[in-house]
Amino acid sequence: MVLSSVTLREVANEAGVHVSTASRALNPETRSIVNEKTARRVAAAAERLGYRPHPLARGLRTNRTLTVGITVPDLLNPVFPLLYAGAETSLRDQGYSLLVGAGDDPANPVAASGILIDRHVDGLIMANAHIHSSLPQMASNQPVPTVLVNRTTDSIDAPSIACDDHAGIGLIVRHLVELGHTDIAHIAGPQDISNGVIRKQAFVAWMHSEGLDTPPELIVETNGFHTAEGRKACKRLLDSGARFTAIVGANDLIALGCYDTLAERKIKVPADISVTGFDDMAFIDRVNPPMTTVLVPFYEMGALAGQVMLSLLTSDDSGAGTLPTSTRLRPVLKTRGSTAPPAGS
Amino acid sequence: MVLSSVTLREVANEAGVHVSTASRALNPETRSIVNEKTARRVAAAAERLGYRPHPLARGLRTNRTLTVGITVPDLLNPVFPLLYAGAETSLRDQGYSLLVGAGDDPANPVAASGILIDRHVDGLIMANAHIHSSLPQMASNQPVPTVLVNRTTDSIDAPSIACDDHAGIGLIVRHLVELGHTDIAHIAGPQDISNGVIRKQAFVAWMHSEGLDTPPELIVETNGFHTAEGRKACKRLLDSGARFTAIVGANDLIALGCYDTLAERKIKVPADISVTGFDDMAFIDRVNPPMTTVLVPFYEMGALAGQVMLSLLTSDDSGAGTLPTSTRLRPVLKTRGSTAPPAGS
DNA sequence: TTGTAGGCGTTATCAC
DNA sequence: GTGATAACGCCTACAA
Numbered sequence: 001m002v003l004s005s006v007t008l009r010e011v012a013n014e015a016g017v018h019v020s021t022a023s024r025a026l027n028p029e030t031r032s033i034v035n036e037k038t039a040r041r042v043a044a045a046a047e048r049l050g051y052r053p054h055p056l057a058r059g060l061r062t063n064r065t066l067t068v069g070i071t072v073p074d075l076l077n078p079v080f081p082l083l084y085a086g087a088e089t090s091l092r093d094q095g096y097s098l099l100v101g102a103g104d105d106p107a108n109p110v111a112a113s114g115i116l117i118d119r120h121v122d123g124l125i126m127a128n129a130h131i132h133s134s135l136p137q138m139a140s141n142q143p144v145p146t147v148l149v150n151r152t153t154d155s156i157d158a159p160s161i162a163c164d165d166h167a168g169i170g171l172i173v174r175h176l177v178e179l180g181h182t183d184i185a186h187i188a189g190p191q192d193i194s195n196g197v198i199r200k201q202a203f204v205a206w207m208h209s210e211g212l213d214t215p216p217e218l219i220v221e222t223n224g225f226h227t228a229e230g231r232k233a234c235k236r237l238l239d240s241g242a243r244f245t246a247i248v249g250a251n252d253l254i255a256l257g258c259y260d261t262l263a264e265r266k267i268k269v270p271a272d273i274s275v276t277g278f279d280d281m282a283f284i285d286r287v288n289p290p291m292t293t294v295l296v297p298f299y300e301m302g303a304l305a306g307q308v309m310l311s312l313l314t315s316d317d318s319g320a321g322t323l324p325t326s327t328r329l330r331p332v333l334k335t336r337g338s339t340a341p342p343a344g345s
Numbered sequence: 346m347v348l349s350s351v352t353l354r355e356v357a358n359e360a361g362v363h364v365s366t367a368s369r370a371l372n373p374e375t376r377s378i379v380n381e382k383t384a385r386r387v388a389a390a391a392e393r394l395g396y397r398p399h400p401l402a403r404g405l406r407t408n409r410t411l412t413v414g415i416t417v418p419d420l421l422n423p424v425f426p427l428l429y430a431g432a433e434t435s436l437r438d439q440g441y442s443l444l445v446g447a448g449d450d451p452a453n454p455v456a457a458s459g460i461l462i463d464r465h466v467d468g469l470i471m472a473n474a475h476i477h478s479s480l481p482q483m484a485s486n487q488p489v490p491t492v493l494v495n496r497t498t499d500s501i502d503a504p505s506i507a508c509d510d511h512a513g514i515g516l517i518v519r520h521l522v523e524l525g526h527t528d529i530a531h532i533a534g535p536q537d538i539s540n541g542v543i544r545k546q547a548f549v550a551w552m553h554s555e556g557l558d559t560p561p562e563l564i565v566e567t568n569g570f571h572t573a574e575g576r577k578a579c580k581r582l583l584d585s586g587a588r589f590t591a592i593v594g595a596n597d598l599i600a601l602g603c604y605d606t607l608a609e610r611k612i613k614v615p616a617d618i619s620v621t622g623f624d625d626m627a628f629i630d631r632v633n634p635p636m637t638t639v640l641v642p643f644y645e646m647g648a649l650a651g652q653v654m655l656s657l658l659t660s661d662d663s664g665a666g667t668l669p670t671s672t673r674l675r676p677v678l679k680t681r682g683s684t685a686p687p688a689g690s
Numbered sequence: 691t692t693g694t695a696g697g698c699g700t701t702a703t704c705a706c
Numbered sequence: 707g708t709g710a711t712a713a714c715g716c717c718t719a720c721a722a
Contacts, residue, residue, distance in 0.1 A: 054405070055464055055465060056401045056404045056405040056410065056465065057405050060399070060402050065401065076423070076427065078423055081420040082421065085447070097444060097464060098445070099442060100445060102430070118397055119442060120399070120401065256631070283628045283629075283631075286601070286628075286632040286633065287628065287631040287633070288631065288633035288634075
C-alpha cells in the first residue's frame with residue numbers, strides 16, 4: 001500500500017546516512033559501491049517509511065520517464081486492446097507504463113503521437129503508421145526510439161513487427177480455390193496503409209499463381225478498415241454487374257460490412273457468395289455465419305513490440321549500431337461457416 | 346511539430362526578459378500581471394523557438410502531473426475501451442492524459458491503481474471497484490480525487506457514475522413476462538461487485554412484483570463476468586433438473602456462455618430457451634442469434650466520469666465542500682432474436 | 691566507502 | 707511590472 005510522501009532525504013536521516021548514500025543504496029546500478037551493511041540499513045529504512053521514489057524528480061534528473069507511448073488507429077476495433085495488452089505485459093515488468101494515443105488521421109499522422117512526445121515518453125510503439133508517416137521527433141531533437149507494429153512503412157527507419165500478410169492472403173485464396181471458386185473479388189483496404197497495399201498485391205499475386213484472373217472491376221478499394229466502408233464497397237461490387245462467387249475482405253470489419261450489404265440484397269452467405277475476413281478479431285467466430293478468416297497474432301505482436309522496445313531502450317550505443325529488424329509473424333487460416341463451394345458446383 | 350528541447354530560459358533570453366517574466370507571460374493564470382506588450386513578445390519568442398514546457402519540471406514544482414489514471418477490470422471486454430474513449434474525450438481538451446491500469450483482482454483491488462498512484466496521477470477513475478475496495482491513498486497521504494464509474498461501492502466516498510441496473514433488469518424481466526415466460530432463471534455476476542449484487546436483487550424484486558416465483562435453484566452465481574463462467578453456470582442450471590424457459594444473464598458475456606452450453610446440449614435459442622444479456626457490447630447484435638440485451642451507455646458514462654473528475658480537479662476548496670454525487674444513467678432495452686415466447690405457448 | 695555540491699526546468703515568493 | 711532567488715526530489719561528478 002502506498003502511504004505517505006517520504007522523501008529520499010527522510011530515508012537518509014532515518015538510516016543515519018547522507019542523501020547521496022541513500023540514493024546509491026537504493027539504486028540497483030550503484031548498490032555495489034556502497035557498504036553492504038549500510039545498504040541494508042538504508043533499504044530497511046526505506047521499507048519502514050514506505051519510500052517511493054518521485055518519478056518526476058527522478059525523470060527530470062535522468063531525462064527518462066519510464067513511459068512508453070503506443071499509438072493505435074482505433075481502440076474500438078478489438079484487435080488493438082489485444083495488441084496493447086501484449087505490449088503492456090512486456091513492458092510492465094521493467095517498470096514501464098504505457099501511454100495510449102488513439103487516432104488514424106493520414107493527414108496528421110503525428111497527431112496521436114505528438115501529445116505522447118510532449119509528455120517525454122522514452123519510446124514510441126506505432127501501430128497506426130501510414131505509408132508516408134514520418135518519424136515524429138522528440139523534444140531533444142533526436143528521434144524517439146520507435147518500433148513499428150501492425151502496419152509498416154519504409155519512410156520510418158525502425159524495427160517493425162507485423163503479420164505476414166502475403167502468406168495470410170495466400171491461405172485465403174488457396175482455401176477458396178480448393179472450394180472451387182474461380183471468380184473471386186477483393187475489397188482492399190486503404191492504399192496508404194501497408195496492410196491495404198500488401199494484401200491487395202498478395203491477392204493479385206496468389207490469384208495469378210493459381211492461374212486465375214483478376215479483372216479490375218473485381219477489386220475495389222476502401223478508405224478505411226471499417227464496417228461502413230465494407231458495406232459501401234460491397235455495393236459497388238454488386239452494382240458493377242460483374243460476376244463473382246467469393247469476396248476476400250481486407251479485414252474482418254470490411255467483411256462484416258459485406259455481410260450487411262449481402263443480407264440487404266437477399267444474397268446468402270455462403271450459399272450464394274462466400275466471404276472471408278482477416279484478423280480473426282474477438283467474437284468474429286460467433287457472427288452469423290461464423291467468419292472464415294486468418295488469425296493475426298495481435299497479442300504476440302504487441303508483446304514482441306514491447307520486447308524490441310526494451311532492447312532499444314537499454315541498448316548502450318544509442319542509435320548507432322542498432323539494427324532495425326523486421327519481423328513477420330505467421331498467420332493461421334480459420335475455416336468457418338462463411339465459405340463454401342460456389343453455387344454452380 | 347515538436348522540434349527541439351528549448352527551455353524557458355532560452356525563450357526569456359530571446360525575448361529579452363527574465364525567466365520569471367517569461368513564465369508568467371506564458372501561464373494563462375498569470376498573464377494578466379505582465380505587461381501586455383512584453384507578454385506578446387514572450388509569446389512570439391516561444392512560438393518562434395517552438396517552446397514546449399517540460400511536464401516533469403512543471404509537475405515537480407506544481408505537484409500536478411496533468412495525468413488521470415483509469416482502472417478497468419478487463420480491456421478485452423469491448424465495453425471498457427468504450428468507457429475509456431469517453432473519459433479520454435472529456436479530459437484531453439483540458440490537457441489531461443489518461444494512464445490505464447487493467448486488472449480485476451478482488452484480493453488486491455489496489456494493484457491496478459497502485460502503479461498509477463505511484464506515478465502521481467492527479468485523479469483516479471475507478472471502473473473496477475469491488476464492494477470492499479478501499480480508496481487507495483496518494484503519496485501525499487491524502488486520498489487521490491476519485492470517481493467511481495461502472496461499478497460502485499459504499500466503502501469509497503466518491504462521486505459515482507453507473508447504469509441504473511435495477512431499471513435495466515426491470516426492462517428485461519417485463520420483456521420476458523410479456524412474451525409469456527414464468528419460469529425464469531438468473532445467472533448472477535460475482536456478489537462482491539455492485540453490478541452482480543444489484544442485478545440479482547433487481548431480478549428477484551421484479552419477478553416478485555410480476556407475481557412470479559424465484560426458487561433458489563433458478564439463481565446461480567458466477568465468479569466473473571466472463572463467457573467461461575456463463576458456460577459453467579448454465580451447466581449447473583441445466584443439471585439441477587429445474588424447469589425454466591428463459592435465462593437472464595448478468596451480462597452479455599455470461600449470456601454468450603449460455604449460448605455455448607445450450608448449443609452443446611442441442612437446446613435451441615430462443616425456441617427452447619430464451620436468453621438475455623446486459624451491456625449491449627459491440628458485435629452482440631451480430632452473434633447467432635442476435636442477443637436481446639440492455640444497452641448500457643458506456644461511452645457516456647466515461648465522458649461523464651471525465652467531467653466529474655475535471656470538476657473535482659478544479660474545485661478550489663479541496664475536499665471540504667465537494668459533494669459526492671451519484672448518477673445513474675438510463676438503460677435501453679434492445680429486443681433481438683434470442684428471446685421468444687416459451688415453447689408451450 | 692561516504693559526503694558535498696550542483697543542477698535538471700519550472701513556478702512561487704520575495705524584493706525592487 | 708519585473709528581476710532575483712529558492713525550492714520541488716532526485717542523481718552524479720567530484721572531493722574527501
